[in-house]
Amino acid sequence: MSMSTYAREDRQAREPEDPRRAAGARRALSRWALRLALREWRQRVLIVVLIAVATAATLLGIAVGSATPGTPNAGTFGTARTRVELPGSTPHLASVIARIEKAYGAGSVIEDLPITTGQAGGADLRAQDPSAPYTRPLLALDSGHYPASAGQVAVTAGLARLYSLRVGSAWHVPPGAGAAAGRIFAVTGIVEDPSNLLDEFALVAPGQLASPGDVRIFLGISMDSAAASAAGNVIPRSAIVSAPEPSNALVSPATVVLVVSVLGLVFIGLVATAAFTVMAQRRQRALGMLSSLGATEADVRFVLIADGLLAGLAGAAIGAAAAAGAWFWYYPHLETATAHRTDPLALPWPAIIIGLLLAVATSVIAAVWPGRAVAKVPVVSAISGRVDPPQLITRSLRPGILFLVGGLFLLFVSGGWDDGGGNSGRYAILAGLICCEIASALLAPFLVDRLARLAWRAPLASRLAVRDLERYRSRSGAAMAAVSFAVFIATIAIIIASVRFDDALDYTAPNMTSSQLIFYTPGNDLTQVSPGQFTPAAKLAAAKAQADTLAAQLHAPAPLELDVPVSVHVSMPGQPTQNQFGTIISLHGRGFGGTTWVATPALLKAFGISPGEVDPRADVLTVRAGLPSTGGLALVNGAYLGNPPNEPCPAGLCILSPVIQEVSKLPAGTSMPNTVITERAVRALHETPVPVGWLIQAPAALTPAQINGARQAALSAGATVETKNGQLSLGEISNGATLGGLLLALGVLSMTVGLIRSETARDLRTLTAAGASARTRRALTGVTAGVLGLLGAGLGAVAAILAGVVWAHSSLIQTFGNVPWQDIGLLVIGMPLIAAIAGWLLGGRAPSAVSGQPLE
Incomplete structure (x- = not known):
């Protein structure tokens, strides 16, 4: 009887496993994986930090996207659907207001009287009901209480500083305020317009302005509705009637949160895939010993999944803490830039919780694929450390091209700047961006392969570095895709921001510098x-x-x-x-x-x-x-x-x-x-x-x-x-996007290059033993970082520009006429140079020993 027949008969005679024993084995494997993770924490730092960086970037993007006002409706119309502005000199003003409210329903009325403050823009003496239904977003109480009777006033913080006021002080209305000049009010509180922090006003109770300068009536009915048509037109010709802008703008907070969440998940998946592939390679000897003790392939995969879960939990926790710290530091600056009050805790918590869960789930999923490959390695080969070299897998370019064409098609039909597709157009934009990024991930390994074929005339160290990227194409491709993602998002942000600043007649910039x-x-x-x-x-x-x-x-x-x-x-x-x-x-x-x-x-x-x-x-x-x-x-x-x-x-x-x-x-x-x-x-x-x-x-x-x-x-x-207000310039927005993309890409590069070079540590020991100098070792690390950065940045920038061209095909001059190409050039050229120089400076350390790898 042959050996194979004996083994087959032995497996057939084997009794089913006891479920209790299987559960006990999984608990033992979990404890072993946890102890090994704690013992090897230094080797896991890079992987955990990679996941933490990706998670922090995603959560911070969700917070900023949700807190930034998407349209000016809230600051201009409150919750009203129509606003009627009447001059204060309108004859029989009170009866006109009563007639409008009788025809169109009860409204919220704000009366303003300009006062001179010495500040450009001045201020208003304002009569407003804090409990009025449509104007609540336009008023908030910071301290004290609202004025409730004649002789009481609440002022904004700017007026309080100007007149040295506090709750309980007496305020004399300055000259230039019409009939109200010289009146004395008792200050009862500090108020603000949370939708426009630049709005300076002194709030009095309704009915306290005998001769207002202008009156705003906020109505809950649209003038285009059938009810308004049936009521007839009772609005005087001297009035100005306006309605809110449509809320389906492309850059609405909901769209931003959705885009950032999904694309952030893709980024985390790309980073985690590269990280866990290296982790699985590093743990092969320990997993081989585990298999020699009777562990099955499922047990080995379970250990890798437990590794993914532990790394995902640690990375998500660290990333969440880093994002929280960055958010609480940044949101006051966001308030200044947008002149809009931001509640730091009023965040889309379901999206944040889902983002954290998806970060952990993505980490686990990323650990499954390399776990399947490691589980199939023969026990003897795994223990000896003589694992077969990576096999080059020839894949078709067709999937990447199909995703790219599909993404560009979705962007083409999404409506462009006109957003003709409404909600469907926004989802088409989201799907198109995701398809373009998936295409970048699928095309990244082919760029490495083509570059390796052209490197045969390069110096030895550069040739070895490029061929290492080709040998470990699954790791380098994922890392390149992650870098391209960071550059892709930064380039898209720069292009979109530049559009608002392209019209030289409708000039937009800060009003002046802070000095x-x-x-x-x-x-x-x-x-x-x-x-x-x-x-x-x-x-x-x-x-x-x-x-x-x-x-x-x-x-x-x-x-x-x-x-x-x-x-x-x-x-x-x-x-x-x-x-x-x-x-x-x-x-x-x-x-x-x-x-x-x-x-x-x-x-x-x-x-x-x-x-x-x-x-x-x-x-x-x-x-x-x-x-x-x-x-x-x-x-x-x-x-x-x-x-x-x-x-x-x-x-x-x-x-x-x-x-x-x-x-x-x-x-x-x-x-x-x-x-x-x-x-x-x-x-x-x-x-x-x-x-x-x-x-x-x-x-x-x-x-x-x-x-x-x-x-x-x-x-x-x-x-x-x-003096200077909070308006941002194109340079500030573009520089912020460039700096964010640069730091994110460099962070991914530094940690990914460390992982790849640690994976090739055995080759580095051999080179050192053969007489390779520190210059050769520096070149290996510098070329690895530079090539990954250059290919990833070029791929991301080209994909973003293609996406922008196709999406804005009907308004290319408007879209690209004012793009700060120097910032995109810094991402594509400057970032790889920085990565290469940093790799050169930090990559010359000799291996600690030329001996074989110890058994875990």
């Missing part, structure tokens, strides 16, 4: 009225003296006078005759260039622009990169805007296709002279320069105390000041 301050002359608040109004000589001189004093107190140079070119005494339809400033407009109706300034010699000198740098033919100097190349523009004076003639661009009122020169030395802030008109163009348009303010450049960022002191000084002179 700058503009002291406006009385009546020329840039945020409230049309600047360029004449200020009486006495007031102008007093304001100039106050600006000089303020600059001296801030240890700043002499203030820079800011002039606006205006047409004098322009009759505006429906408005009193006033000075009207000139600006740049689009003759195709695309936009309005905003406030422009006069390029006086003092202004050019202050920003380091010499006369030789200015083109003698230039009509406009600007820092806006896309403005010189924008077609269909005209430089017009105020009379053209006040009463446009029939002619498209009459001489003397307009300069068609002005010569615009880009000057990078001009400041970029929206309230700063980022676009200036040359004095030659001012004369050609018959305009008059009018001083509207003085720019003060402090040597350091202004403190809250200094800002408050400036507001007090402006208030005493009847003027206003403007």
Whole structure:
């Protein structure tokens, strides 16, 4: 009888296992796996940290995505479906409000009366019911209580600092508040508008404003509904009726959370697969001893699954702790950037819990696949350590190409920037992004294979490093896919952020830096009225003296006078005759260039622009990169805007296709002279320069105390000041996305390269014994990190750009016209260089011994 026949008969005669014995064996294996994990904690640090980094990035993305306001509806409309704005001068105002509420249902009414505070934008004396149904999102109590009767008021924190108020103080309404000026109120609390932290107001009880400046009525009915049509139109012609924007925006918080959660899960799976493949290879000898003691293949797989569970639990716990710490540190900065109050604990907890569970489940699933391969290794081979070298598996490119084509097709039909597909369009975008990332993961091993075929002429160390990546293609491919994921997300974020900043006419940026301050002359608040109004000589001189004093107190140079070119005494339809400033407009109706300034010699000198740098033919100097190349523009004076003639661009009122020169030395802030008109163009348009303010450049960022002191000084002179608000610039958003992607990719690279190099430690011992120098060892690590980083970053960037091109196929110029390619270049080129240099510097240590691997 042959040996195989005997073994077959022996298995047939074997009695079934006792379930109790099997359960006891699993408990013993679990205890053994736990003890081994605790003993080998140093070898597991990299794997656990990999999972922790991926988990922390996913959870932090969920928190930021859910806390960022997706649309401005809450800050403008509350929960109302219609807002009606009435001038305070409306005849029989109370009866008009009663008639509107009778026709369309009870509404929430807010009455505002502007008051002068010395800060640009001013503040309002506001009558509002805190319990009104539609305006609750617009009001929150920080301390004290709401005013309940006449003579009581609650103020915002900014007004409390300005007037040195606290709960229990008495507040005298400043001059310039109409009939309310001089009234005395007792402060009962500190309030805020949580949807707009820049909104400064003093809250009084409803009915306390006898002559409001304007009235807002919030209604729960849409004017397009059948009920509103049946009620008829009872709204006066002088009213402004508006409705909230549709809430199906592409970047809504729900969409962001969904995208981040799913893509984060893919990232965790890619990282964990590479990690557990290396862990299974490292544990082969111990698992071989386990098999020699009678463990079955299922038992060996169970040990690897237990390893995955333990590593997943540890990584998820550490990642959750890191994400919590980062979130509690970051959310105040998010509030400042968005001017929106954020409750740090009001998070989508089901999504976070599911994310943690999925992180553990993904870790376990990632441990199953290498566990199946290790369980099939013969016992003798596993114990001896002489395991067969990795086999190169020839796979088809077809799956990767199919996923890529499918993802691009879904993005193509998703609706683009118009989001024509609604909810289905958002899900198509999500599915398309996932398909593109899966395609990157499937295509990554082929890039390694093709590179290895081209490395035969490279130096020895580089050739060995590249061939190691090819030999361990399953590990290097997963690591490359994880790097491409980080670069893919960062590139997509940069492209999307750049779209909001692409229109040079609709210019978006921070208003100024934190060390700058503009002291406006009385009546020329840039945020409230049309600047360029004449200020009486006495007031102008007093304001100039106050600006000089303020600059001296801030240890700043002499203030820079800011002039606006205006047409004098322009009759505006429906408005009193006033000075009207000139600006740049689009003759195709695309936009309005905003406030422009006069390029006086003092202004050019202050920003380091010499006369030789200015083109003698230039009509406009600007820092806006896309403005010189924008077609269909005209430089017009105020009379053209006040009463446009029939002619498209009459001489003397307009300069068609002005010569615009880009000057990078001009400041970029929206309230700063980022676009200036040359004095030659001012004369050609018959305009008059009018001083509207003085720019003060402090040597350091202004403190809250200094800002408050400036507001007090402006208030005493009847003027206003403007300082930096929380608006982010494209550079800040792009740099944040670049830094996040860079750090995430470098973290994955450093830990993955450590895993791959530890897996090839036996080869490194052999090379060292054969006389390989520290330079060779450094080259091995540096080339491994650099090649993985370059291929992964290139794959991620190309996939993201392809996805962006296909998704925004109908608006490519809008999408890619203002992309900061230098940030994407930093990801694709700078990150691999950093990884290669770090690998070179840290990879020269010689192996501790040239002996065989000890038995665990």
